[in-house]
Amino acid sequence: MTEPLSPDQAARRDRMGILARAEAAALAALMPPAPAHRMLRAPEVGAVMVRGRAGATGAPFNLGEMSVTRCSLRLETGEVGHSYVQGRDKDHARNAALIDALAQRPEGAEIERIVLRPLAEAEAARAQARAEKAAATRVEFFTLVRGEDQ
Amino acid sequence: MYVAVKGGERAIEAAHEWLAEERRGDTALPELSVAQIREQMALAVNRVMAEGSLYDPDLAALAIKQARGDLIEAVFLIRAYRTTLPRFGGSEPVDTGAMLPDRRISATFKDVPGGQILGPTFDYTHRLLDFKLMAEGEAPVARRAEPRGEPCPHVLALLDRDGLMEPQTPGEAVPPDLTREPLEMPAGRPLRLQALTRGDEGFVLSMAYSTQRGYGRTHAFVGELRIGRVPVEMEIPELGFAVEIGAVELTECETVNQFTGSKSEPPQFTRGYGLVFGQSERKAISMSLVDRALRWEELGEENSGAPAQDAEFVLYHCDNIQATGFLEHIKLPHYVDFQSELELIRRLRAEALGQREAAQ
Incomplete structure (x- = not known):
């Protein structure tokens, strides 16, 4: 096992996950004005090989690729933001990297409040809606009791 | 022997133009959007992603539109596209x-x-055609229940x-990759x-x-x-x-x-x-x-x-792309190959007929 993450690393992992799973348009709508920054790696479209495990828990195997766009940039104030987001939307990747960088600044709590929390809530609402529809299709078995068995 | 034959370019261009027109179909009807295919032909999109070996619903929907609904052709397009993407890495095995x-x-x-x-x-449906789907109706709404969170x-x-x-042992080896x-x-x-x-x-x-x-x-x-x-x-x-x-x-x-x-x-x-x-x-x-x-x-x-x-x-x-590639290539020009076949058959026939005449 790898060593446990520091609180900063854990926060960054959570944040990058929220940004990657967010809908690109929802993130774009929440973006604050972009601060001055320089691209370290302009948004680049590529693929990641998704792996599964034989029998769900056995040896890893290659399932197939997914499209991913990544971006790295540095704010004028020095913070470096990274993003790896599903799909081929370069604006999504750039916005995610900007938020990753901004969240490291003193105003990080504000970024959390105006961008990350609404995205996390939207994601939770989507998951809840599917879970509710799934719950409605859950089978409630009941057994008929026949007279002669009593 | 390899003989270069020219003269097909104009015919090919015209064929592609006609293909594009046929793809569009009757222009009195609205054009199908890629987003409509992604949302309403989702299982075809899933199949193209699985066999194309690239998870990207928008691209799979585009491939289906371009391929006029021929799913193997759509898989082919996706496979060709994915070879152009740099590989950023491999994921952790999904849980x-x-x-x-x-x-x-x-x-x-x-x-x-x-x-x-x-x-x-689809299980427990009666597999009877639903003619209501031929008419535009209100969007159906699924019922909901409180999830138990188990x-x-x-x-x-x-x-x-x-x-x-x-x-079963987990194993952490990097798996071999046939791509x-x-x-x-x-x-x-x-x-x-x-x-x-x-x-x-x-x-x-x-x-x-x-x-x-x-x-x-x-x-x-x-x-x-x-x-x-x-x-x-x-x-x-x-x-x-x-x-x-x-x-x-x-x-x-x-x-x-x-x-x-x-x-x-x-x-x-x-x-x-x-x-x-x-x-x-x-x-x-x-x-x-x-x-x-x-x-x-x-x-x-x-x-x-x-x-x-x-x-x-x-x-x-x-693999349907390997299969269709090899299968469909036999319709492409094999003029020289066939010319040698023709000569061989003519010679064999001449010999066989010659022997029969000699025997009579």
Whole structure:
């Protein structure tokens, strides 16, 4: 096992996950004005090989690729933001990297409040809606009791 | 001899123009958008993603539109596109046990923790054409219920706990990748599973069906079938730890197979496994049956000579792009090849006729 993450690393992992799973348009709508920054790696479209495990828990195997766009940039104030987001939307990747960088600044709590929390809530609402529809299709078995068995 | 023949360019250009016009169809009707295909032809999109081996619903929908609905042609387009993408890395193996399932059923146990969840299934429909869909109506709305928030552990883990299931070790080896190295025999299980998950659904289905009909019978029960989204995690080189980079919808099928034991293994239940991009239930079940049939050697079973037990036969023929590439190339000009055939037949005929005349 790898060593446990520091609180900063854990926060960054959570944040990058929220940004990657967010809908690109929802993130774009929440973006604050972009601060001055320089691209370290302009948004680049590529693929990641998704792996599964034989029998769900056995040896890893290659399932197939997914499209991913990544971006790295540095704010004028020095913070470096990274993003790896599903799909081929370069604006999504750039916005995610900007938020990753901004969240490291003193105003990080504000970024959390105006961008990350609404995205996390939207994601939770989507998951809840599917879970509710799934719950409605859950089978409630009941057994008929026949007279002669009593 | 190689003879360059020119003169086809104008005909080819005209053919492509006509193809584009035919693709559009009757212009009195609205054009189909890629987003409409993605949302309303979702299972075709899933199939193109699975066999194209690239999870990207928008691109799969575009490929279906461009291919006029020919799904193998669409898979071809996706396969060609994915070769242009740089590979950023490989994900951590996805944890299907943590899936919040849209659908989750077991054919082996009625009462399973987390329950039997039917999800948006064609099962129990009457397979009668629904003429209401020919008219535009109000958007249907699914009913909802309060989720119980129970965990949904893998059903086979229950048998595993009782020691009745063949043991399974996680292993952390980087799996071989048939998109990077040519597929060679003997192929281990990770390579076989990769070939099967991107294999042609019809081919894998027929191979699975053949085992049910007795050609390499495996006595399969669907221990569990589940469909839902799982997050995909990858270690980011710049950071040195793993983050989620997105989520994919998967269908997973685990079969429980009766097994009376062999020279090397005690009587126990054995496993077949299917995992496929998207909601692809038929494919996932088929894959798990074929996976189990191909495991005869490692389980010390008898090779009955059934096609589904022949890894070389199954794996070298399940890829519909390789198959269609080789099959369809025979319609392209073979003028010189055929010229030599023609000369050979003429000579043989002349000899045969000459001998007959001489004998008379």
